[in-house]
Amino acid sequence: MELQQMRYVVAVAEERSFTRAAERCFVVQSSLSHQIKALERELGVELFARSSRRVEPTAAGEAFLPAARASLEAAERAVDDAAAATGRVRGTLTIGMIPTVTALDVPEALRRFRQAHPDVRVRLRGGGSDGFIAAIGRGEMDVAVLGLAGDVDQAGVASRVLARERLAAVVSAEHRLAPRRRLRLSDLAEEIFVDFPAGTPGRAQSDIAFAAAGVRREVMLEAVDAPTILDLVRADLAVALLPPAVVPEGEGLVAVPVADGPTRTEHLAWSGFNPSPATRAFLAMAGEGSARVAGEPVTDPSGR
Incomplete structure:
Protein backbone atom coordinates (compact mmCIF):
# COMPACT_ATOMS: atom_id res chain seq x y z
CA MET A 1 0.00 0.00 0.00
CA GLU A 2 1.43 3.36 -1.02
CA LEU A 3 0.96 6.77 0.60
CA GLN A 4 -0.13 8.14 -2.76
CA GLN A 5 -3.00 5.67 -2.87
CA MET A 6 -4.13 6.73 0.60
CA ARG A 7 -3.86 10.36 -0.45
CA TYR A 8 -6.16 9.64 -3.41
CA VAL A 9 -8.69 7.83 -1.19
CA VAL A 10 -8.83 10.75 1.26
CA ALA A 11 -9.24 13.23 -1.61
CA VAL A 12 -12.15 11.30 -3.15
CA ALA A 13 -13.82 10.92 0.25
CA GLU A 14 -13.58 14.63 0.95
CA GLU A 15 -14.47 15.84 -2.55
CA ARG A 16 -17.18 13.21 -3.18
CA SER A 17 -15.97 13.21 -6.77
CA PHE A 18 -13.22 11.41 -8.69
CA THR A 19 -12.93 14.38 -11.04
CA ARG A 20 -12.45 16.98 -8.30
CA ALA A 21 -10.13 14.64 -6.39
CA ALA A 22 -7.94 14.23 -9.48
CA GLU A 23 -7.80 18.01 -9.94
CA ARG A 24 -6.89 18.46 -6.28
CA CYS A 25 -4.10 15.86 -6.55
CA PHE A 26 -2.86 17.19 -9.91
CA VAL A 27 -3.26 13.85 -11.70
CA VAL A 28 -5.46 12.64 -14.54
CA GLN A 29 -8.67 11.02 -13.38
CA SER A 30 -7.92 7.67 -15.04
CA SER A 31 -4.67 7.35 -13.09
CA LEU A 32 -6.37 8.18 -9.78
CA SER A 33 -9.20 5.73 -10.45
CA HIS A 34 -6.72 3.01 -11.41
CA GLN A 35 -4.73 3.47 -8.19
CA ILE A 36 -7.85 3.31 -6.01
CA LYS A 37 -9.04 0.18 -7.84
CA ALA A 38 -5.64 -1.41 -7.29
CA LEU A 39 -5.82 -0.60 -3.58
CA GLU A 40 -9.34 -2.06 -3.35
CA ARG A 41 -8.10 -5.29 -4.96
CA GLU A 42 -5.19 -5.41 -2.51
CA LEU A 43 -7.50 -4.90 0.48
CA GLY A 44 -10.26 -7.15 -0.86
CA VAL A 45 -12.98 -4.55 -0.18
CA GLU A 46 -14.68 -1.70 -2.02
CA LEU A 47 -13.84 1.65 -0.47
CA PHE A 48 -16.39 3.67 -2.48
CA ALA A 49 -19.94 3.21 -3.72
CA ARG A 50 -20.04 4.65 -7.23
CA SER A 51 -22.78 5.71 -9.59
CA SER A 52 -22.87 8.06 -12.56
CA ARG A 53 -23.81 10.93 -10.25
CA ARG A 54 -22.67 10.01 -6.73
CA VAL A 55 -19.54 8.82 -4.98
CA GLU A 56 -19.46 8.10 -1.27
CA PRO A 57 -17.39 5.90 1.05
CA THR A 58 -18.68 2.44 1.88
CA ALA A 59 -18.63 1.20 5.48
CA ALA A 60 -15.18 -0.24 4.74
CA GLY A 61 -14.14 3.11 3.30
CA GLU A 62 -15.30 4.98 6.39
CA ALA A 63 -13.33 2.55 8.56
CA PHE A 64 -10.24 3.02 6.37
CA LEU A 65 -10.21 6.82 6.40
CA PRO A 66 -9.10 7.67 9.99
CA ALA A 67 -5.95 5.53 9.77
CA ALA A 68 -5.26 6.78 6.24
CA ARG A 69 -5.42 10.40 7.39
CA ALA A 70 -3.21 9.60 10.38
CA SER A 71 -0.65 7.92 8.11
CA LEU A 72 -0.57 10.91 5.77
CA GLU A 73 -0.17 13.30 8.69
CA ALA A 74 2.64 11.17 10.12
CA ALA A 75 4.42 11.13 6.77
CA GLU A 76 4.12 14.90 6.44
CA ARG A 77 5.36 15.35 10.00
CA ALA A 78 8.39 13.15 9.24
CA VAL A 79 9.28 15.38 6.29
CA ASP A 80 8.79 18.52 8.41
CA ASP A 81 10.97 17.15 11.21
CA ALA A 82 13.71 16.23 8.77
CA ALA A 83 13.64 19.72 7.27
CA ALA A 84 13.70 21.28 10.76
CA ALA A 85 16.88 19.35 11.55
CA THR A 86 18.59 21.36 8.82
CA GLY A 87 17.19 24.65 10.12
CA ARG A 88 14.31 24.90 7.64
CA VAL A 89 10.81 25.08 9.14
CA ARG A 90 7.97 23.94 6.89
CA GLY A 91 4.54 22.31 7.15
CA THR A 92 1.17 23.72 8.26
CA LEU A 93 0.39 25.80 11.34
CA THR A 94 -3.26 25.94 12.43
CA ILE A 95 -4.03 28.76 14.87
CA GLY A 96 -7.29 29.26 16.75
CA MET A 97 -8.33 32.79 17.70
CA ILE A 98 -11.16 33.82 20.01
CA PRO A 99 -13.13 36.94 18.92
CA THR A 100 -11.66 39.08 21.72
CA VAL A 101 -7.89 38.67 21.45
CA THR A 102 -6.21 41.63 23.13
CA ALA A 103 -2.99 40.30 24.67
CA LEU A 104 -1.28 39.10 21.50
CA ASP A 105 -0.66 41.19 18.39
CA VAL A 106 -1.49 38.33 16.02
CA PRO A 107 -0.89 40.21 12.71
CA GLU A 108 2.51 41.38 13.91
CA ALA A 109 3.45 37.93 15.18
CA LEU A 110 2.39 36.38 11.88
CA ARG A 111 4.24 39.03 9.86
CA ARG A 112 7.50 38.22 11.60
CA PHE A 113 6.80 34.49 11.52
CA ARG A 114 6.16 34.53 7.77
CA GLN A 115 9.32 36.53 7.16
CA ALA A 116 11.36 33.97 9.10
CA HIS A 117 9.54 30.85 7.87
CA PRO A 118 7.97 31.45 4.44
CA ASP A 119 7.53 27.71 3.76
CA VAL A 120 4.93 27.29 6.51
CA ARG A 121 1.26 27.39 5.49
CA VAL A 122 -0.79 29.25 8.13
CA ARG A 123 -4.46 28.52 8.74
CA LEU A 124 -6.44 30.81 11.06
CA ARG A 125 -9.60 29.45 12.68
CA GLY A 126 -12.24 31.35 14.61
CA GLY A 127 -14.27 29.90 17.44
CA GLY A 128 -14.43 29.49 21.20
CA SER A 129 -11.85 28.54 23.80
CA ASP A 130 -13.49 25.23 24.76
CA GLY A 131 -13.55 24.06 21.15
CA PHE A 132 -9.92 25.09 20.66
CA ILE A 133 -8.77 23.20 23.75
CA ALA A 134 -10.53 20.07 22.54
CA ALA A 135 -9.07 20.48 19.03
CA ILE A 136 -5.53 20.82 20.41
CA GLY A 137 -6.07 17.73 22.53
CA ARG A 138 -7.18 15.78 19.44
CA GLY A 139 -4.20 16.98 17.42
CA GLU A 140 -6.38 19.00 15.03
CA MET A 141 -5.00 22.42 16.00
CA ASP A 142 -1.47 23.56 16.75
CA VAL A 143 -1.83 26.79 18.72
CA ALA A 144 -4.73 28.85 20.08
CA VAL A 145 -5.33 32.09 21.95
CA LEU A 146 -7.83 31.42 24.73
CA GLY A 147 -9.87 33.64 27.05
CA LEU A 148 -10.81 31.88 30.28
CA ALA A 149 -12.03 32.63 33.76
CA GLY A 150 -9.16 30.55 35.17
CA ASP A 151 -6.43 28.20 34.07
CA VAL A 152 -6.24 25.70 31.23
CA ASP A 153 -7.15 22.33 32.71
CA GLN A 154 -6.84 19.74 29.95
CA ALA A 155 -4.48 16.80 29.81
CA GLY A 156 -2.03 17.07 26.94
CA VAL A 157 -2.57 20.82 26.44
CA ALA A 158 0.26 23.14 27.50
CA SER A 159 -0.20 26.88 27.95
CA ARG A 160 1.27 30.09 29.20
CA VAL A 161 -0.48 33.21 30.47
CA LEU A 162 -0.40 36.19 28.14
CA ALA A 163 -2.33 38.66 30.31
CA ARG A 164 -4.98 39.03 32.97
CA GLU A 165 -7.50 41.84 32.71
CA ARG A 166 -10.72 43.11 34.22
CA LEU A 167 -13.69 43.47 31.91
CA PRO A 262 -15.18 39.95 36.03
CA THR A 263 -11.59 39.09 35.26
CA ARG A 264 -10.36 36.89 32.46
CA THR A 265 -7.03 35.38 31.58
CA GLU A 266 -5.73 35.13 28.04
CA HIS A 267 -3.60 32.06 27.41
CA LEU A 268 -1.50 30.86 24.52
CA ALA A 269 -2.12 27.11 24.31
CA TRP A 270 -0.54 24.31 22.29
CA SER A 271 -0.13 20.55 22.34
CA GLY A 272 2.04 19.41 25.20
CA PHE A 273 2.84 16.21 23.32
CA ASN A 274 5.56 16.60 20.68
CA PRO A 275 4.58 19.96 19.11
CA SER A 276 5.55 20.36 15.46
CA PRO A 277 8.58 22.40 14.36
CA ALA A 278 6.23 25.10 13.05
CA THR A 279 4.46 25.23 16.43
CA ARG A 280 7.73 25.56 18.32
CA ALA A 281 8.88 28.31 15.96
CA PHE A 282 5.63 30.25 16.39
CA LEU A 283 5.74 29.94 20.18
CA ALA A 284 9.26 31.35 20.17
CA MET A 285 8.16 34.20 17.90
CA ALA A 286 5.08 34.99 20.01
CA GLY A 287 7.29 35.33 23.05
CA GLU A 288 9.48 38.00 21.46
CA GLY A 289 7.56 41.20 22.06
CA SER A 290 4.18 40.33 20.52
CA ALA A 291 2.43 39.87 23.85
CA ARG A 292 1.99 41.82 27.04
CA VAL A 293 3.89 40.69 30.12
CA ALA A 294 2.62 37.30 31.25
CA GLY A 295 0.75 37.38 34.52
CA GLU A 296 -0.06 41.08 34.29
CA PRO A 297 -1.82 41.95 37.57
CA VAL A 298 -5.47 42.96 37.61
CA THR A 299 -5.85 46.28 39.35
CA ASP A 300 -8.96 47.65 41.02
CA PRO A 301 -10.09 50.81 39.15
CA SER A 302 -11.38 52.24 42.42
CA GLY A 303 -7.80 52.33 43.70
CA ARG A 304 -8.48 49.95 46.60
Whole structure:
Protein backbone atom coordinates (compact mmCIF):
# COMPACT_ATOMS: atom_id res chain seq x y z
CA MET A 1 0.00 0.00 0.00
CA GLU A 2 1.43 3.36 -1.02
CA LEU A 3 0.96 6.77 0.60
CA GLN A 4 -0.13 8.14 -2.76
CA GLN A 5 -3.00 5.67 -2.87
CA MET A 6 -4.13 6.73 0.60
CA ARG A 7 -3.86 10.36 -0.45
CA TYR A 8 -6.16 9.64 -3.41
CA VAL A 9 -8.69 7.83 -1.19
CA VAL A 10 -8.83 10.75 1.26
CA ALA A 11 -9.24 13.23 -1.61
CA VAL A 12 -12.15 11.30 -3.15
CA ALA A 13 -13.82 10.92 0.25
CA GLU A 14 -13.58 14.63 0.95
CA GLU A 15 -14.47 15.84 -2.55
CA ARG A 16 -17.18 13.21 -3.18
CA SER A 17 -15.97 13.21 -6.77
CA PHE A 18 -13.22 11.41 -8.69
CA THR A 19 -12.93 14.38 -11.04
CA ARG A 20 -12.45 16.98 -8.30
CA ALA A 21 -10.13 14.64 -6.39
CA ALA A 22 -7.94 14.23 -9.48
CA GLU A 23 -7.80 18.01 -9.94
CA ARG A 24 -6.89 18.46 -6.28
CA CYS A 25 -4.10 15.86 -6.55
CA PHE A 26 -2.86 17.19 -9.91
CA VAL A 27 -3.26 13.85 -11.70
CA VAL A 28 -5.46 12.64 -14.54
CA GLN A 29 -8.67 11.02 -13.38
CA SER A 30 -7.92 7.67 -15.04
CA SER A 31 -4.67 7.35 -13.09
CA LEU A 32 -6.37 8.18 -9.78
CA SER A 33 -9.20 5.73 -10.45
CA HIS A 34 -6.72 3.01 -11.41
CA GLN A 35 -4.73 3.47 -8.19
CA ILE A 36 -7.85 3.31 -6.01
CA LYS A 37 -9.04 0.18 -7.84
CA ALA A 38 -5.64 -1.41 -7.29
CA LEU A 39 -5.82 -0.60 -3.58
CA GLU A 40 -9.34 -2.06 -3.35
CA ARG A 41 -8.10 -5.29 -4.96
CA GLU A 42 -5.19 -5.41 -2.51
CA LEU A 43 -7.50 -4.90 0.48
CA GLY A 44 -10.26 -7.15 -0.86
CA VAL A 45 -12.98 -4.55 -0.18
CA GLU A 46 -14.68 -1.70 -2.02
CA LEU A 47 -13.84 1.65 -0.47
CA PHE A 48 -16.39 3.67 -2.48
CA ALA A 49 -19.94 3.21 -3.72
CA ARG A 50 -20.04 4.65 -7.23
CA SER A 51 -22.78 5.71 -9.59
CA SER A 52 -22.87 8.06 -12.56
CA ARG A 53 -23.81 10.93 -10.25
CA ARG A 54 -22.67 10.01 -6.73
CA VAL A 55 -19.54 8.82 -4.98
CA GLU A 56 -19.46 8.10 -1.27
CA PRO A 57 -17.39 5.90 1.05
CA THR A 58 -18.68 2.44 1.88
CA ALA A 59 -18.63 1.20 5.48
CA ALA A 60 -15.18 -0.24 4.74
CA GLY A 61 -14.14 3.11 3.30
CA GLU A 62 -15.30 4.98 6.39
CA ALA A 63 -13.33 2.55 8.56
CA PHE A 64 -10.24 3.02 6.37
CA LEU A 65 -10.21 6.82 6.40
CA PRO A 66 -9.10 7.67 9.99
CA ALA A 67 -5.95 5.53 9.77
CA ALA A 68 -5.26 6.78 6.24
CA ARG A 69 -5.42 10.40 7.39
CA ALA A 70 -3.21 9.60 10.38
CA SER A 71 -0.65 7.92 8.11
CA LEU A 72 -0.57 10.91 5.77
CA GLU A 73 -0.17 13.30 8.69
CA ALA A 74 2.64 11.17 10.12
CA ALA A 75 4.42 11.13 6.77
CA GLU A 76 4.12 14.90 6.44
CA ARG A 77 5.36 15.35 10.00
CA ALA A 78 8.39 13.15 9.24
CA VAL A 79 9.28 15.38 6.29
CA ASP A 80 8.79 18.52 8.41
CA ASP A 81 10.97 17.15 11.21
CA ALA A 82 13.71 16.23 8.77
CA ALA A 83 13.64 19.72 7.27
CA ALA A 84 13.70 21.28 10.76
CA ALA A 85 16.88 19.35 11.55
CA THR A 86 18.59 21.36 8.82
CA GLY A 87 17.19 24.65 10.12
CA ARG A 88 14.31 24.90 7.64
CA VAL A 89 10.81 25.08 9.14
CA ARG A 90 7.97 23.94 6.89
CA GLY A 91 4.54 22.31 7.15
CA THR A 92 1.17 23.72 8.26
CA LEU A 93 0.39 25.80 11.34
CA THR A 94 -3.26 25.94 12.43
CA ILE A 95 -4.03 28.76 14.87
CA GLY A 96 -7.29 29.26 16.75
CA MET A 97 -8.33 32.79 17.70
CA ILE A 98 -11.16 33.82 20.01
CA PRO A 99 -13.13 36.94 18.92
CA THR A 100 -11.66 39.08 21.72
CA VAL A 101 -7.89 38.67 21.45
CA THR A 102 -6.21 41.63 23.13
CA ALA A 103 -2.99 40.30 24.67
CA LEU A 104 -1.28 39.10 21.50
CA ASP A 105 -0.66 41.19 18.39
CA VAL A 106 -1.49 38.33 16.02
CA PRO A 107 -0.89 40.21 12.71
CA GLU A 108 2.51 41.38 13.91
CA ALA A 109 3.45 37.93 15.18
CA LEU A 110 2.39 36.38 11.88
CA ARG A 111 4.24 39.03 9.86
CA ARG A 112 7.50 38.22 11.60
CA PHE A 113 6.80 34.49 11.52
CA ARG A 114 6.16 34.53 7.77
CA GLN A 115 9.32 36.53 7.16
CA ALA A 116 11.36 33.97 9.10
CA HIS A 117 9.54 30.85 7.87
CA PRO A 118 7.97 31.45 4.44
CA ASP A 119 7.53 27.71 3.76
CA VAL A 120 4.93 27.29 6.51
CA ARG A 121 1.26 27.39 5.49
CA VAL A 122 -0.79 29.25 8.13
CA ARG A 123 -4.46 28.52 8.74
CA LEU A 124 -6.44 30.81 11.06
CA ARG A 125 -9.60 29.45 12.68
CA GLY A 126 -12.24 31.35 14.61
CA GLY A 127 -14.27 29.90 17.44
CA GLY A 128 -14.43 29.49 21.20
CA SER A 129 -11.85 28.54 23.80
CA ASP A 130 -13.49 25.23 24.76
CA GLY A 131 -13.55 24.06 21.15
CA PHE A 132 -9.92 25.09 20.66
CA ILE A 133 -8.77 23.20 23.75
CA ALA A 134 -10.53 20.07 22.54
CA ALA A 135 -9.07 20.48 19.03
CA ILE A 136 -5.53 20.82 20.41
CA GLY A 137 -6.07 17.73 22.53
CA ARG A 138 -7.18 15.78 19.44
CA GLY A 139 -4.20 16.98 17.42
CA GLU A 140 -6.38 19.00 15.03
CA MET A 141 -5.00 22.42 16.00
CA ASP A 142 -1.47 23.56 16.75
CA VAL A 143 -1.83 26.79 18.72
CA ALA A 144 -4.73 28.85 20.08
CA VAL A 145 -5.33 32.09 21.95
CA LEU A 146 -7.83 31.42 24.73
CA GLY A 147 -9.87 33.64 27.05
CA LEU A 148 -10.81 31.88 30.28
CA ALA A 149 -12.03 32.63 33.76
CA GLY A 150 -9.16 30.55 35.17
CA ASP A 151 -6.43 28.20 34.07
CA VAL A 152 -6.24 25.70 31.23
CA ASP A 153 -7.15 22.33 32.71
CA GLN A 154 -6.84 19.74 29.95
CA ALA A 155 -4.48 16.80 29.81
CA GLY A 156 -2.03 17.07 26.94
CA VAL A 157 -2.57 20.82 26.44
CA ALA A 158 0.26 23.14 27.50
CA SER A 159 -0.20 26.88 27.95
CA ARG A 160 1.27 30.09 29.20
CA VAL A 161 -0.48 33.21 30.47
CA LEU A 162 -0.40 36.19 28.14
CA ALA A 163 -2.33 38.66 30.31
CA ARG A 164 -4.98 39.03 32.97
CA GLU A 165 -7.50 41.84 32.71
CA ARG A 166 -10.72 43.11 34.22
CA LEU A 167 -13.69 43.47 31.91
CA ALA A 168 -15.41 46.84 31.54
CA ALA A 169 -19.09 47.68 31.23
CA VAL A 170 -19.77 48.71 27.63
CA VAL A 171 -22.76 51.02 27.11
CA SER A 172 -24.01 53.26 24.34
CA ALA A 173 -22.97 56.91 24.41
CA GLU A 174 -26.60 57.82 25.22
CA HIS A 175 -26.94 55.38 28.09
CA ARG A 176 -27.58 56.79 31.57
CA LEU A 177 -24.38 55.17 32.88
CA ALA A 178 -22.12 56.53 30.13
CA PRO A 179 -21.00 59.60 32.16
CA ARG A 180 -19.91 57.48 35.14
CA ARG A 181 -16.19 57.19 35.85
CA ARG A 182 -16.53 53.76 37.47
CA LEU A 183 -19.22 51.27 38.39
CA ARG A 184 -19.87 48.26 40.56
CA LEU A 185 -21.76 45.14 39.54
CA SER A 186 -24.67 46.22 41.72
CA ASP A 187 -25.05 49.32 39.52
CA LEU A 188 -25.81 47.00 36.59
CA ALA A 189 -28.41 44.85 38.33
CA GLU A 190 -31.38 46.34 36.48
CA GLU A 191 -29.77 46.38 33.05
CA ILE A 192 -30.51 44.14 30.08
CA PHE A 193 -27.34 42.34 28.95
CA VAL A 194 -25.99 40.95 25.71
CA ASP A 195 -23.34 38.27 26.13
CA PHE A 196 -21.80 35.21 24.55
CA PRO A 197 -23.92 32.02 24.65
CA ALA A 198 -24.50 30.41 28.04
CA GLY A 199 -21.96 27.74 28.93
CA THR A 200 -19.14 29.19 26.81
CA PRO A 201 -15.82 30.37 28.30
CA GLY A 202 -16.51 33.88 26.93
CA ARG A 203 -19.59 34.06 29.15
CA ALA A 204 -18.26 32.16 32.18
CA GLN A 205 -16.23 34.93 33.81
CA SER A 206 -19.21 37.28 33.91
CA ASP A 207 -21.59 34.62 35.25
CA ILE A 208 -19.06 33.73 37.95
CA ALA A 209 -18.53 37.37 38.98
CA PHE A 210 -22.24 38.18 39.27
CA ALA A 211 -22.92 34.99 41.22
CA ALA A 212 -20.03 35.74 43.61
CA ALA A 213 -21.35 39.28 44.15
CA GLY A 214 -24.87 38.01 44.80
CA VAL A 215 -26.19 40.19 41.97
CA ARG A 216 -28.76 38.85 39.55
CA ARG A 217 -28.48 39.89 35.94
CA GLU A 218 -30.69 39.28 32.91
CA VAL A 219 -29.06 38.25 29.63
CA MET A 220 -31.76 38.76 27.01
CA LEU A 221 -29.52 38.77 23.94
CA GLU A 222 -26.77 36.34 22.93
CA ALA A 223 -24.21 36.63 20.13
CA VAL A 224 -21.17 34.61 19.10
CA ASP A 225 -18.78 37.45 18.23
CA ALA A 226 -17.68 40.75 19.72
CA PRO A 227 -18.62 42.97 16.70
CA THR A 228 -22.26 41.84 16.91
CA ILE A 229 -22.30 42.43 20.66
CA LEU A 230 -20.93 45.94 20.13
CA ASP A 231 -23.52 46.67 17.45
CA LEU A 232 -26.33 45.71 19.84
CA VAL A 233 -24.85 47.88 22.58
CA ARG A 234 -24.41 50.78 20.15
CA ALA A 235 -28.11 50.52 19.34
CA ASP A 236 -28.81 50.87 23.09
CA LEU A 237 -30.52 47.48 23.19
CA ALA A 238 -28.32 46.18 26.00
CA VAL A 239 -25.08 46.58 27.92
CA ALA A 240 -22.12 44.19 27.82
CA LEU A 241 -18.99 43.24 29.69
CA LEU A 242 -15.95 43.07 27.44
CA PRO A 243 -12.19 43.71 27.48
CA PRO A 244 -11.71 47.49 27.12
CA ALA A 245 -9.26 46.99 24.24
CA VAL A 246 -11.98 45.61 21.92
CA VAL A 247 -14.18 48.71 22.32
CA PRO A 248 -13.50 51.27 19.55
CA GLU A 249 -13.22 54.86 20.71
CA GLY A 250 -15.57 57.54 19.43
CA GLU A 251 -18.05 55.19 17.75
CA GLY A 252 -21.07 55.63 19.98
CA LEU A 253 -19.73 53.35 22.70
CA VAL A 254 -18.32 53.95 26.17
CA ALA A 255 -16.32 51.48 28.27
CA VAL A 256 -16.73 52.15 31.98
CA PRO A 257 -14.41 50.41 34.50
CA VAL A 258 -16.16 48.07 36.96
CA ALA A 259 -14.41 47.94 40.34
CA ASP A 260 -15.55 44.40 41.18
CA GLY A 261 -16.03 43.32 37.58
CA PRO A 262 -15.18 39.95 36.03
CA THR A 263 -11.59 39.09 35.26
CA ARG A 264 -10.36 36.89 32.46
CA THR A 265 -7.03 35.38 31.58
CA GLU A 266 -5.73 35.13 28.04
CA HIS A 267 -3.60 32.06 27.41
CA LEU A 268 -1.50 30.86 24.52
CA ALA A 269 -2.12 27.11 24.31
CA TRP A 270 -0.54 24.31 22.29
CA SER A 271 -0.13 20.55 22.34
CA GLY A 272 2.04 19.41 25.20
CA PHE A 273 2.84 16.21 23.32
CA ASN A 274 5.56 16.60 20.68
CA PRO A 275 4.58 19.96 19.11
CA SER A 276 5.55 20.36 15.46
CA PRO A 277 8.58 22.40 14.36
CA ALA A 278 6.23 25.10 13.05
CA THR A 279 4.46 25.23 16.43
CA ARG A 280 7.73 25.56 18.32
CA ALA A 281 8.88 28.31 15.96
CA PHE A 282 5.63 30.25 16.39
CA LEU A 283 5.74 29.94 20.18
CA ALA A 284 9.26 31.35 20.17
CA MET A 285 8.16 34.20 17.90
CA ALA A 286 5.08 34.99 20.01
CA GLY A 287 7.29 35.33 23.05
CA GLU A 288 9.48 38.00 21.46
CA GLY A 289 7.56 41.20 22.06
CA SER A 290 4.18 40.33 20.52
CA ALA A 291 2.43 39.87 23.85
CA ARG A 292 1.99 41.82 27.04
CA VAL A 293 3.89 40.69 30.12
CA ALA A 294 2.62 37.30 31.25
CA GLY A 295 0.75 37.38 34.52
CA GLU A 296 -0.06 41.08 34.29
CA PRO A 297 -1.82 41.95 37.57
CA VAL A 298 -5.47 42.96 37.61
CA THR A 299 -5.85 46.28 39.35
CA ASP A 300 -8.96 47.65 41.02
CA PRO A 301 -10.09 50.81 39.15
CA SER A 302 -11.38 52.24 42.42
CA GLY A 303 -7.80 52.33 43.70
CA ARG A 304 -8.48 49.95 46.60
